[in-house]
Amino acid sequence: TPRVFSGIQPSGNLTLGNYLGAIKRFVEMQNSGIETLYCMVDLHAITVWRKPEDLRRATREVAAGFIASGLDPAKSILFNQSQVPEHAQLAWIFNCVARMGWLNRMTQFKDKAGKNRENASVGLFAYPNLMAADILIYHATHVPVGEDQKQHLELTRDIATKFNNDFGVDFFPITEPVIEGAATRVMSLRDGSKKMSKSDPSDMSRINMTDDADAIAKKIRKAKTDPDALPSEAAGLADRPEARNLVNIYAALSEQSVDAVLAEVGGKAFSEFKPMLADLAVAKLSPIAAEMARLMEDTAEIDRILGEGATRAQAIAAPILEQTYDIVGMVRSR
Numbered sequence: 001t002p003r004v005f006s007g008i009q010p011s012g013n014l015t016l017g018n019y020l021g022a023i024k025r026f027v028e029m030q031n032s033g034i035e036t037l038y039c040m041v042d043l044h045a046i047t048v049w050r051k052p053e054d055l056r057r058a059t060r061e062v063a064a065g066f067i068a069s070g071l072d073p074a075k076s077i078l079f080n081q082s083q084v085p086e087h088a089q090l091a092w093i094f095n096c097v098a099r100m101g102w103l104n105r106m107t108q109f110k111d112k113a114g115k116n117r118e119n120a121s122v123g124l125f126a127y128p129n130l131m132a133a134d135i136l137i138y139h140a141t142h143v144p145v146g147e148d149q150k151q152h153l154e155l156t157r158d159i160a161t162k163f164n165n166d167f168g169v170d171f172f173p174i175t176e177p178v179i180e181g182a183a184t185r186v187m188s189l190r191d192g193s194k195k196m197s198k199s200d201p202s203d204m205s206r207i208n209m210t211d212d213a214d215a216i217a218k219k220i221r222k223a224k225t226d227p228d229a230l231p232s233e234a235a236g237l238a239d240r241p242e243a244r245n246l247v248n249i250y251a252a253l254s255e256q257s258v259d260a261v262l263a264e265v266g267g268k269a270f271s272e273f274k275p276m277l278a279d280l281a282v283a284k285l286s287p288i289a290a291e292m293a294r295l296m297e298d299t300a301e302i303d304r305i306l307g308e309g310a311t312r313a314q315a316i317a318a319p320i321l322e323q324t325y326d327i328v329g330m331v332r333s334r
C-alpha cells in the first residue's frame with residue numbers, strides 16, 4: 001500500500017519555492033486519500049548552527065505554514081522529527097550501510113559546506129543518511145520533493161538496496177521520488193541560475209510565505225529579467241532562465257500548464273506581466289499568511305498537534321525499527 005513521507009527543515013522563513021515545490025504537493029497527496037506523514041525535520045536543521053529560540057520558532061512556523069496551506073492534522077500525520085527518536089536510531093544503522101564515497105558525491109554537501117569543508121559539521125555530511133532513515137522508518141513508498149532533492153532520494157534507494165542485499169532480506173522498499181509540476185525548481189528572483197532558498201542572504205531573492213502584499217509586489221517588480229517580450233511558446237523560454245522562472249511560477253500558482261499561460265501572456269512586456277504575477281501571488285499567498293499569523297498566536301495548540309502526530313508516527317516507526325534491529329542481529333530481550 002502506498003505511504004507518503006516528506007519533510008521540511010525549520011531553517012528560516014518558508015519560501016514560495018518550498019510552497020510550490022513541496023507543500024502544495026503535500027496537500028494534493030493528502031487530499032487524494034493516500035496515507036501521508038509530513039515532518040518538520042529539526043534534527044536536519046541543526047547540521048548548521050542555529051540559535052535554540054530560532055529553531056523553536058521556525059519549527060512552529062513550518063507547522064503553521066503546513067496547516068494554513070491545507071494540511072489537516074486529522075488527515076495527515078504532522079510532527080517534528082526529534083519527537084520520534086526512531087529516525088535517529090535508524091540513521092545510525094544507515095551510517096554503517098552507506099559508503100563514504102556515496103556521500104562524497106552529494107552536491108548539496110559541497111554547496112553548503114563551500115570551501116571550508118574541514119569546518120563543516122559531521123551531521124551536514126551524514127545528512128542524506130538521516131533523510132533515508134526519515135523515509136524508510138515508515139517504509140514510505142512515495143516522497144514528494146523539489147528537484148534539488150533528487151540526488152538524496154537516489155541515495156535513499158541505494159541504501160535500501162544495499163541493506164536488503166547485505167542481510168538477504170526484502171525489507172526496505174525502493175522509494176519513488178515524486179517530482180512533478182511546473183515549479184519543481186523555483187529560482188532566485190535575483191539570479192536565474194540559483195534556486196530560491198530560505199538561507200540566501202538576500203531577502204529580495206525570494207518570496208517568503210509570510211511576505212505582505214507590498215513586499216511581494218516590490219520583489220516581483222525588481223526581479224531580474226531580460227528586455228524582450230514574453231514568447232508565445234515554451235520553446236521560446238529555453239535560453240531565458242529568469243523569464244522561464246516567472247512563467248513557471250505563474251503557471252504553478254494558477255494551476256495551468258506553461259503553454260496555457262503563454263497562450264494568454266505571449267507578446268506582453270514584463271512591465272505588463274509582472275503586475276499580473278504579483279496580483280496572483282498576493283491572491284494565493286495572503287490568505288495563507290493571515291492564517292499562519294493566526295495559528296502562531298497559539299503555539300501551545302501547535303505543540304499539541306505535533307505531539308499527537310509524533311505519537312501516531314512512532315506507532316508506525318517503532319515496530320519497523322525493532323524488525324531492523326532484529327535483522328541486523330541486535331539482541332532484543334525486552
Ligand code: AQP
Pocket residue numbers: 007008009010011012015017018020021022144145146147148149183184185186187195196197198199200
Ligand atoms: N527553490 C525551490 N523550488 C522547488 N522546491 C524547493 N524546495 C526547496 N527549495 C525549492 C523543496 O522544499 C522542500 C524542503 O526543503 P528543505 O527545507 O528541507 O531544504 P532545502 O531544499 O535546502 O530548502 P531551502 O529553502 O533551500 O532551505 P535552506 O536554505 O535552509 O537550505 C524540499 O522538498 C525541497 O526540494
